[in-house]
Amino acid sequence: MKIVTVRRISQVFFFSLFVWFCIVATIGEKVWQIRGWPVNWFLQLDPLVAIGTILTTHTLYWPLLWALVTVVLTIIFGRFFCSWVCPFGSLHHFVGFLGNRKKKLARKIQLNKYRKAQCIKYFILIFFLFMAAFPSIGVTLQTGLLDPIPLVTRSFQLLLSITDRSVNFVSATPRFYEAGWLILLIFFTAVLFNLIIPRFYCRFICPLGALFAILGRFAIWRIGKNQSECTDCKLCERSCEGGCEPSGNIRISECVLCFNCRQDCKDEIISYQTRPSLAGEITNPDISRRGFVLSLAGGVFVVPAVRLSNKLGSNWYHRVIRPPGALPEKEFLKRCIKCGQCMRVCPTNVIQLGGIEGGLENLWTPVLNNRIGSSGCQLNCVACGQVCPTSAIRPITLSEKLGTDEFADVGPIKLGTAFFDRNRCLPWAMDKPCIVCEENCPLSPKAIYTREEFITIRDGIVTVTKVVDNTIELETAIASDKFATGDYYFAVEDGARAQITANTENTITISPDEKFEKIPAAGDKIEIQVRLQRPYVDIEKCTGCGVCEHECPVSGKKAIRVSAEGETRSADRTLLLKR
């Protein structure tokens, strides 16, 4: 079998596997649901994830040991990952092939020539790594913005949810993602650039490819010419994926091991060999000193620049509500790679990839939005922490989340605290019964409780003209049939009251069971009152799950909203004095 055929099989296999892992990242017990599927395997293989988190945390989180496999294979074989495994690379490869296959030979060769700008990816890599490198200045892990594996993971998860809209296979109800448009815009831009230059992203942008290029510096086997003379037909550059100039001084760092040159060389001069190319080779990435220094300085400078906003200090944004088990914000930002797996697995769709309202570093990190999805954070769910590849959200147990068993002393994990907006709440602001929030509070005992109050309605003091049995005739007209809902009462001055069971424009009927000590007489003033259960939050109990906010019928700006004060992950955001 031809080597390029083997490569294509490998690409199809790993691409399909990747898509499969995207599909099975669904909560459930069926074979195609999450069970034991290693849905993070591609992210774990990604050495940029491993190296990034090593730089920020000085540890290698155990599942990321998989990256060592990739690193070792790359050191031996070169950038095999790009053309054999990477799902994003395979997509670029395929789209580039489709878009350029009808072009003339000379044009193809021209498209695949080496360009000076291919060094940009190294500067991107250096920039990101130095953002993560110096604890004294402040570190943040932003590789995930452009790291192809997190990028393609979050993009595919969004594409899947769009595709699923018509079939409802992975989710019974359609899912929504607030920051989805930007993620997909970047994804499609990257894919469509292949129509201009094949593998545009891989050649110019990809920081992971840049890392592989540096790692593959001493590759034992590499592509090269096995004789120095050749007809210089340049056919080998017709389909060169890396733009690495195999016809001349091959640039090993740019070669993605697609083997197309070997396939296309009529004279079989090109081979995968241990000796350097006889036509000469350039092993080092083309990193200029000036570029290196600039990107390094940029990386070092950008963290304090971004943090001028003080979003990690007193100016923290209260709507950045992290999933249960998330580390304290600074530690969280050292680990989150913005892959979107937590967003994908969340059964209620409440986990969203955030925007920049919580600071630039917040972009595409998981944030709860209780207005999206089928419900807030579910009491009995810890799925997000289980799938987090870097433990930015720790894999907590249910006992830890709920504060039971061995965690009974520390109490439950709080994501924040719910606050009433009494200007918007129906019982508080509009004298209407409601308490949907109380009904849905999942805690026992509930964190939302009510106090019963009887409030005289507007223009509710009316004069009695006549009393016949249980029916009281009134002097002034009232809204007919409005007060028989079971929530309205007829009150006499001494505080006794009876439920209204029917009313017309000028009569009120009360329940026959009610007995007043003194029957109101003609001329007496009586009051029409509404019985309200006015809700309160017990801040000691509230865990900030957001179910109340989700269910609140004041649908635009909710009358009860969770804000991150009191979240247990941050010692500096506590609200109540603890004894």
Added chain:
Amino acid sequence: MTEQNDKNFGRRQFLTRTGKAGISIAAAGTASCLLYDAKGPPRQAVKAEELVTLPDFSVPTVTGQTMSIIEGSDRKQTVTKAIELLGGMERFVKQGETVAIKPNVAFARPPMLGATAHPELVAAVVELCRKAGAKLVYVTDNPIDASASCFTLSGIRKAASAAGARVILPKAHHFKHTTLADGKLIKNWPIFFGPFARVDKLIGISPVKHHARAGASMSMKNWYGLLGGRRNIFHQDINTIIAELSMMVKPTLVILDGTEVMVTNGPTGGSISDLKRENTLIASCDMVAADSFGCSLLGLKPADLPYLAKAQIAGAGTTSYGELKPILGTV
């Protein structure tokens, strides 16, 4: 067009081009005429929804066999006995019929917390339907929490499937608009209709639960699950909406489970300390009667729940359940 072409430009080309231009003008003109809208959009730009009505699933009344109250701790036994005393499931489900069962699956909670219908009870009713010859049994609800989680965590998906039922999760296309004749609140409102459109019989299964707003959540409140849209706004007038639900839904049978009653912290519960064992199960063709008795398990009188009186006035049933002479039994 290049200069070279211009030199050869002759009458033929001119006529061809004129012809094509003419066709284009004609097409543009025709399209404009066809799409011409002299009035502009109406005030209510939303297209009126096609309205549906939930079928009447009730069976003819048999005097003295409207309601049964069974004492016992094993739900499978009590429900079997309760239905047997009403004339057996064969009275309600005929050979080859399709049955929808609507348990209360509102929350993603394990069965031991009593916030949802008990899976053993649902499975037992499914089995009874199957034994009576039901061709198909659907188990469905439109929960508050994420529907898939609710059906899984409540154990109902597994138990119902194992008993031979088909579990249906609500999807957008299941919702149709309805208007309740004589209703004040259910007007052009979306309801969870799909699974009930083509079934012959409908059985409701609900636990007895405390509910701060409504007083109690029992078999009538269970139909809240059929409401779609922003159903939360009905909390402003909870008694009227529950009464209207009892007018809108005419079930074959309701089963009210008071084996373990949620006496506090309802309707979500969350702790077994919210539950109290009462070992009582009610089967009834009259859900107003079932709930009028059921509320006694919470220490309430029918007069404490204004929706019961409203439902009685609307003709949905009677609050004086004693008049139905409920059949008592023990297992």
